[in-house]
Amino acid sequence: MAKEKETxxxxxxxxxxxxxxAIISFWYGRDNGLLPEQVSxxxxxxxxxxxxxxxxxxxxxxxxEGAIVFALFKFRRRPDxxxxxxxIKGNFSLEVFWTAIPAVIVIGxxxxxxxxxxxxxxxxxxxxxxxxxxxxxxxxxxxxLPGSSDVGAPLLxxxxxxxxxFKYGLGATPAEGQASPFLEIAVKGLQYAWLFTYPNxxxxxxxxxxxxxxxxxxxxxxxxxxxxxxxxxxxKQDAIPGETTELRFTPTKTGTYPVVCAELxxxxxxxxxxxxxxxxxxxxEQWVAENQPVAxxxxxxxxxxxxxERSDADFLAPYAAEWGIxxxxxxxxxxxxxx
Amino acid sequence: MTQxxxxxxxxxxxxxPEAWKWYHYFWYNTDHKVIGIQYLVFSFIAYxxxxxxxxxxxxxLYTPNSDVLDPNLYNALLTNHGTMMIFFWVVxxxxxxxxxxxxxxxxxxxxMAFPNLNAIAFWLNPPAALMLTISLWFGGAQSGWTxxxxxxxxxxNLGQSFWALAILxxxxxxxxxxxxxLITIYKxxxxxxxxxxxxxxxxxxxxxxxxxxxxxxxxxxxxxxLLFDINFGTGFFRPEMGGNVVIYQHLxxxxxxxxxxxxxxxxxxxMSEVISTHARKPIFGYKAIAYSSLAICFVxxxxxxxxxxxxxxxxWMRMFFTISTLIVAVPTGVKIFxxxxxxxxxxxxxxxxxxxxxxxxxxxVLGGLSGVTLGTAPFDIHVHDxxxxxxxxxxxxxxxxxxxxxxxxxxWFPKMTGRMYNEPLGKAHFILTxxxxxxxxxxxxxxxxxxxxxxIAMYDPQFEAINQLCTYGSMLLGVSILPFLINAIWxxxxxxxxxxxxxxxxxxxxxxxxxxxxxxxxxxxxVWAGPYDYGIDTEADEDDTTVExxxxxxxxxxx
Numbered sequence: 001m002a003k004e005k006e007t008x009x010x011x012x013x014x015x016x017x018x019x020x021x022a023i024i025s026f027w028y029g030r031d032n033g034l035l036p037e038q039v040s041x042x043x044x045x046x047x048x049x050x051x052x053x054x055x056x057x058x059x060x061x062x063x064x065e066g067a068i069v070f071a072l073f074k075f076r077r078r079p080d081x082x083x084x085x086x087x088i089k090g091n092f093s094l095e096v097f098w099t100a101i102p103a104v105i106v107i108g109x110x111x112x113x114x115x116x117x118x119x120x121x122x123x124x125x126x127x128x129x130x131x132x133x134x135x136x137x138x139x140x141x142x143x144x145l146p147g148s149s150d151v152g153a154p155l156l157x158x159x160x161x162x163x164x165x166f167k168y169g170l171g172a173t174p175a176e177g178q179a180s181p182f183l184e185i186a187v188k189g190l191q192y193a194w195l196f197t198y199p200n201x202x203x204x205x206x207x208x209x210x211x212x213x214x215x216x217x218x219x220x221x222x223x224x225x226x227x228x229x230x231x232x233x234x235x236k237q238d239a240i241p242g243e244t245t246e247l248r249f250t251p252t253k254t255g256t257y258p259v260v261c262a263e264l265x266x267x268x269x270x271x272x273x274x275x276x277x278x279x280x281x282x283x284x285e286q287w288v289a290e291n292q293p294v295a296x297x298x299x300x301x302x303x304x305x306x307x308x309e310r311s312d313a314d315f316l317a318p319y320a321a322e323w324g325i326x327x328x329x330x331x332x333x334x335x336x337x338x339x
Numbered sequence: 340m341t342q343x344x345x346x347x348x349x350x351x352x353x354x355x356p357e358a359w360k361w362y363h364y365f366w367y368n369t370d371h372k373v374i375g376i377q378y379l380v381f382s383f384i385a386y387x388x389x390x391x392x393x394x395x396x397x398x399x400l401y402t403p404n405s406d407v408l409d410p411n412l413y414n415a416l417l418t419n420h421g422t423m424m425i426f427f428w429v430v431x432x433x434x435x436x437x438x439x440x441x442x443x444x445x446x447x448x449x450x451m452a453f454p455n456l457n458a459i460a461f462w463l464n465p466p467a468a469l470m471l472t473i474s475l476w477f478g479g480a481q482s483g484w485t486x487x488x489x490x491x492x493x494x495x496n497l498g499q500s501f502w503a504l505a506i507l508x509x510x511x512x513x514x515x516x517x518x519x520x521l522i523t524i525y526k527x528x529x530x531x532x533x534x535x536x537x538x539x540x541x542x543x544x545x546x547x548x549x550x551x552x553x554x555x556x557x558x559x560x561x562x563x564x565l566l567f568d569i570n571f572g573t574g575f576f577r578p579e580m581g582g583n584v585v586i587y588q589h590l591x592x593x594x595x596x597x598x599x600x601x602x603x604x605x606x607x608x609x610m611s612e613v614i615s616t617h618a619r620k621p622i623f624g625y626k627a628i629a630y631s632s633l634a635i636c637f638v639x640x641x642x643x644x645x646x647x648x649x650x651x652x653x654x655w656m657r658m659f660f661t662i663s664t665l666i667v668a669v670p671t672g673v674k675i676f677x678x679x680x681x682x683x684x685x686x687x688x689x690x691x692x693x694x695x696x697x698x699x700x701x702x703x704v705l706g707g708l709s710g711v712t713l714g715t716a717p718f719d720i721h722v723h724d725x726x727x728x729x730x731x732x733x734x735x736x737x738x739x740x741x742x743x744x745x746x747x748x749x750x751w752f753p754k755m756t757g758r759m760y761n762e763p764l765g766k767a768h769f770i771l772t773x774x775x776x777x778x779x780x781x782x783x784x785x786x787x788x789x790x791x792x793x794x795i796a797m798y799d800p801q802f803e804a805i806n807q808l809c810t811y812g813s814m815l816l817g818v819s820i821l822p823f824l825i826n827a828i829w830x831x832x833x834x835x836x837x838x839x840x841x842x843x844x845x846x847x848x849x850x851x852x853x854x855x856x857x858x859x860x861x862x863x864x865x866v867w868a869g870p871y872d873y874g875i876d877t878e879a880d881e882d883d884t885t886v887e888x889x890x891x892x893x894x895x896x897x898x
Contacts, residue, residue, distance in 0.1 A: 034788045050718055057708040064679060064704045068697065071682040075618070076689065084874030085620035085685040094680070095624050095673070102672040106665035106711070113661050113715040120717055123654045168651045170720075224490040225584065227649060227724060231790030234721040238650045240585065241489055242578025245651065258799065262649075262724040262792040264483045265490060267410035270795030 021062045029055030039257055039278065040233035040249045041173070042120045047234070049116045056105060120235075121248055124171030169219070169237040169246040181216035181248060183209065189219070189226030189239035191265055192272040202291055207259060207276040209251055210284035216248040227263035230276060238263055251278040355857055367462060369454035370857060374461050375440025376755060378431050379748075381464060385427035390820065392420040397779075397813035400806050405797040413796040415479030415498070419471070422484045422502065425598065426509045427471070429740045431464060433605040434551070435516060437747050438544050440755065442520060444848035445538045447529035447866070449858040452522040460515040467508035474501035483794060485591060488565060488576035488584050496569050503562045503569075510555050510562075513601075517548035517555070531866050535629075538846050538870040539622065542629040543608025546636035547601055553640060554597040561590030585651040592643035600639040602736060604632055606743030607674055610696055611871075613746050614678050616844045617693035618685030621871040624677045631670035638667050648716045649723045657716040664714035671707055675700065690842075691765030695746035698773050702738030706731060709784065724794075727787025733780040745772070745823070752830070753837030757854045760834060764826040771819035778812030846870045 029051045038044055075085075117123070172179065185207070186197040196204045209215050219228050221239035228247065229236040237245045261272035279287060355370075364373055364380075396416050399407040408416070439457065443450055451457045474480055480502035482491035491499050524541055565587065567573040574580025576587045607628075615622040622628060644652055644660035678700055687693065709731040713719050722728060745768075752760045782805045787793075791802045798806070840849040845868055851860050868875070 034785055036789050046717055046721055049715070050712070053712045053715070053718070057712070061704060061708060064675065065701060067679050068682065068701055071679065071685070072687060072697065075682060075685050075687050077619075077686045081686060083619070083686065085618065087621050087872065087874040088623065088684060089621045089871075090624040090627070091680075095627050095677075098676040099627075099669060099673055102669045106668050109711070109715060110662045110665050113717050114658055116717040117654070117658065117661075120720075122657065122717070168653060224493065225487055227792075229724075229790075229792065231721070236649045236720050236723060240651050242582075242584065243651055258790060260790060260792055264414070264487070264794040266494065267414055267481070268797075269414075270405070270410075270792075270797035273799070 017066075021059050021066075024062060025055045025059040028058045035234075037232050037257075038234075039251055039253055039255070040230070040235065041252060042170070042249060043232065043234045043252075045116050045119055049112060052112065053109065056109075119173055119175075121170040121173040121176070124173070124176075124248075167218070167244055167246045169248075170235055171216075171246060171248050173248075176214060176248075179214070182213040184216045184218065185209075187217045187219045187228060187239070188222055189228065189261065189265070189272075190222040191224065192261070192268045194226075194228070194259060194261070194272070194274045198288070200288070200292060202288070204291070206274055208284060208287055209276065209278055210281040211251050211254050211278050213281065214248065214250050216246060219245045219247065224265050225263045226261045226265050226272070229260040229262040230257065231260060232257045236262055251276075254278045254280060358857065367458055369450070369458045371439045371443050371451045371454065371457060372755075372855060372859075374457055375436050375438075377461055378435035378439060378464075379437075381461075381468075382428045382432040382436060385423045385468070386432070387820070389420050389423035389428060390817070392416045392423070394813055394817050396420065397810040399796055400798070401810045403798050403800040403803050403806075408796065410796045411478065411481060411495075414481035414483075414494075414794070415475070417794055418480045418483050418486075418502075419475060422471070422480070422506070424736070425484065425602065426506060427464075427468065429602040429736065429744070430513065430598070431509070432744050433602060433609075433740065433747075434513070434520075434544070434547060435461065435464075437540075437609065437744075437751070438516070438520060438547075438605060440751070441848060442523060442541055442544055443527065444851070444855060444859055445541055445846055445870075446524060446527060447532060447847050447860065447864045448523065448527035449860070451519050452526055453519050456515055457519055460512045460519070463508045463512040463515075467505045467512070470501045470505035470508065474498045474505065477501065485588075485595070486562075486565065487591075488568065488587050489578070491565060492568055492577065500566060500569055503566050507559055507562055510559050513551050514555050517551035520544050520548040521552070529863055529866065533866075535625065536866055536869050537629075538608075539611035539625065539628055539632075540605070540608030543604045543611075543632050546632040547604045550597045550604070550636045550639060551601055554594040557590055558594030558598075561587055561594075564590070585647070588647050588650055589643070592646045596643040596646060597639050599732075599735070600635055602740045603743075604635065606699070606740050606747075607632060609743050609747045609750075610674075610678060610699065612844075612846065613692050613696040613750050614681050614700075615871045615873065616750075616842050617688045617690055617696070618682050619688070619873050620681055620685035621869075621873055621875075622677065623680035623683075624673070625869075625871065627673050628677050631673045634670040635667060638663060638670070642667060642714075645714055645716075645719065648719045661714060661716045665711060668707065668711050668714075675704060675707070690749070691760070691762060691769055692746045692750035694766065694769040695742045695749065698769065699739055699742035699746065702734050702742065702776065706734030706738055710735065722787050724792055725787030726783040726791045726793055729793050730780050730783035730787060733776075733783070737780065738776050742772070742776075745769075748827070750842070751848075752827075753841050754848060754853050754855070756831045756834070757837055757852075758830050758834035759837045759841065760830040761826050764822045768819060768822040768826065771815060771822065775812050775815035775819050779809050779816055780812070782808050782812075845872060 032051075032054055034054075035047055035050065038047060172181075184199060187207075188195045188197070193205060194207070196207045198204070217228065219237055219239045220243070221241045223241065225241070226239040227236055228239055230247075230249075233249055233251070235247050235249055237247045239245065256275050256277050259274040259276050261269060263269075265272060359368070359370065359373060364376060368374065368377075395408060396413065399405065399413055401407075405413070439451065442448075475498070477497040478495050480486065480491070480499045481494045482499065486499065486503070524537070524545055528537065528541075564573070564575040568576050568582070574582040576582045576584050578584060611622050611628055642660055642664045644656050645664045648657050648660075682697075709727070713722065713728065713731055749760055749765055752758075786802055786805050786809075789802070791798055837853045839851070839853050841853075842849070847860075847864050847866070847870075848855070850864055
């Protein structure tokens with residue numbers, strides 16, 4: 001559209017601008033350094049998606065802002081010119097063009113986000129609970145078990161194995177399929193702390209998980225809404241009173257990373273922080289062994305027992321193997337009983 | 340269309356003075372121009388108070404520890420900052436203020452269709468402000484402007500109840516106003532103005548009003564249930580009584596997402612008026628801009644769950660609302676491109692309203708792009724409820740709506756007050772505000788991406804440096820209000836007298852006196868050109884002064 005005396009052909013200018021915008025966009029999309037470390041299998045998926053959006057966004061930003069700045073200089077009112085500009089009221093094909101381009105971009109982003117969401121495990125939530133239902137409610141028992149007995153939350157009681165809790169959140173990825181997670185931990189949010197209950201009944205304020213293993217968190221809230229966020233894992237799920245939600249992930253490197261509450265939960269919401277400590281599997285086993293709570297011998301439990309009548313360890317014992325806790329780990333628990 | 344005049348007469352005033360005196364602005368008055376100014380001044384005071392709240396919060400966030408304010412007070416400030424900025428500033432200023440002042444003038448009517456209803460709608464606001472003041476007196480609501488239960492049920496019940504009553508009152512005001520706008524535009528538009536000659540601000544008000552009418556009652560329902568849960572022992576949102584906390588979120592966001600469009604659609608309308616006038620060029624793609632407002636209104640009703648991607652929402656819902664949210668980018672993009680194309684080839688006057696409009700355009704692009712990223716569930720799961728969101732919505736609501744309101748205040752200041760504002764002070768105001776906005780809100784993107792959640796009084800020390808930068812920016816924003824206040828107060832009282840049409844604009848409000856006479860036009864105006872037909876006569880007969888001549892001619896009739 002630029003006219004007047006031009007020495008360089010418009011096509012060449014356009015091409016140069018196009019190449020420059022493309023180079024800058026790809027560079028900024030790749031190396032923006034805006035996101036923290038990647039510590040879960042989901043993190044690279046989210047980050048790559050973000051990179052694509054930043055690349056497209058940078059290109060659009062540069063073109064639109066460039067057009068604005070250029071127009072402000074080029075089409076400013078000249079001194080003593082009080083006339084109006086030429087009356088161009090529109091251009092149908094141009095308008096169709098700039099409606100179609102964003103439409104194509106957002107359709108593309110929409111399809112891409114469904115794909116990313118699927119690979120993060122977003123679509124599994126229904127499937128996994130249905131499977132659990134048919135296999136005798138392994139997920140169900142977990143949900144009803146560790147946290148609920150002491151707060152009396154009306155989660156799932158005696159009749160529970162038949163009523164499968166529908167869990168929102170991120171479940172198994174398509175790669176994990178219907179496999180059970182290696183480790184299942186109950187997470188409870190309360191003003192202003194997170195409590196983690198391990199399969200053996202141990203309750204901690206910090207989350208320890210082994211690197212490279214598939215972990216499922218069953219998240220509940222005792223009082224108000226909280227939100228369980230692992231920034232380095234790129235995953236977050238609200239903890240909702242009266243419902244169990246889930247997050248399933250596989251940590252990819254060892255280290256200590258923050259656990260953050262992301263939903264306003266009261267005056268000290270900002271201090272509701274904890275840590276997730278990712279350890280080598282043997283270190284993790286050692287930590288579990290060192291922190292065993294007291295437990296009890298019962299080999300003959302029937303499922304019909306009301307969970308709240310038994311200690312956590314009691315209830316968990318039959319399922320220990322399922323969660324990958326071997327006999328050696330359980331052995332030290334046997335002699336003592338705790339109420 | 341002749342019935343328009345009949346219904347107009349039916350509601351016209353019996354007797355009124357030649358012109359309003361100052362004290363008429365402090366009492367019940369059915370003149371839409373008085374009501375518009377009442378809304379604007381009232382909401383501007385709320386804006387100042389809410390702005391001071393923000394400065395206190397930024398002072399608290401200067402250091403990672405909670406050391407300036409009590410954490411309960413901090414939560415009360417963050418709740419009421421959001422509440423007042425939305426319900427007592429942007430919505431009443433844009434819709435109540437400029438909507439009331441401009442719509443009847445722009446369509447050539449004498450007043451709104453229901454002047455008494457209009458006055459009643461305004462006078463619901465002072466009691467609402469009283470409720471909010473009572474709420475603050477008792478410690479204030481402390482559960483965020485979203486008031487999610489169970490937190491809102493267990494935190495400062497008295498403050499929360501009065502807060503809910505305040506919102507119910509302004510919500511009622513908004514519903515009454517919306518009805519009035521729809522009927523006014525439909526019935527009182529002068530017959531010889533075709534629908535495609537309706538100024539784009541009025542199209543934006545049609546979309547806004549339809550949206551307010553559909554969505555506000557849902558918020559009212561949610562708040563009433565909340566009030567009952569707090570005070571009368573019900574358990575709609577109490578899980579221990581079989582209630583469901585997520586239902587509240589649906590009720591709340593079914594209104595409060597459209598509320599975002601309530602706050603930006605009128606601003607989009609203002610943009611079309613200001614950019615076209617000051618670039619001296621017809622708006623590029625009138626129909627595309629008008630239809631895109633209606634498209635945003637329609638699609639905007641089906642995107643609310645994107646505020647709940649990490650809440651109790653099933654996968655299909657997260658995906659459906661990802662797609663619908665992304666679709667909103669298309670009509671919004673059409674508007675942005677339309678304005679850029681209007682600038683392109685124009686003869687741009689760098690007046691203060693134009694600077695604010697261009698500043699809005701520049702920042703809204705960034706806010707829109709970050710909005711697209713937030714609309715996608717897989718990425719939103721990471722950044723939901725973080726400073727990335729805070730950065731995004733301040734770019735669209737401060738960089739967008741507030742810049743648009745400033746543009747409108749400067750643009751229509753001569754019309755409303757009959758006096759010109761001071762241009763150098765206006766430019767100083769723009770420069771300070773533009774730098775302050777970007778300094779405050781741009782770094783917040785990084786904070787959120789790196790892991791800082793929102794609504795916290797104490798944070799991880801690793802974020803201290805960026806937070807200090809944001810606090811400096813907010814101080815600059817605090818200072819930036821001073822040139823505006825001086826300018827507005829001084830110019831209103833003692834500024835040079837404004838001409839009838841200082842911008843040589845073509846919309847009808849400029850064709851009557853400044854300020855307009857009480858029933859707007861001495862006789863029904865005649866639409867002799869489209870609202871944005873700049874440059875057309877100039878080109879036709881090669882005469883530079885044609886438009887001015889024609890304006891003078893019409894102006895003479897108007898006087």
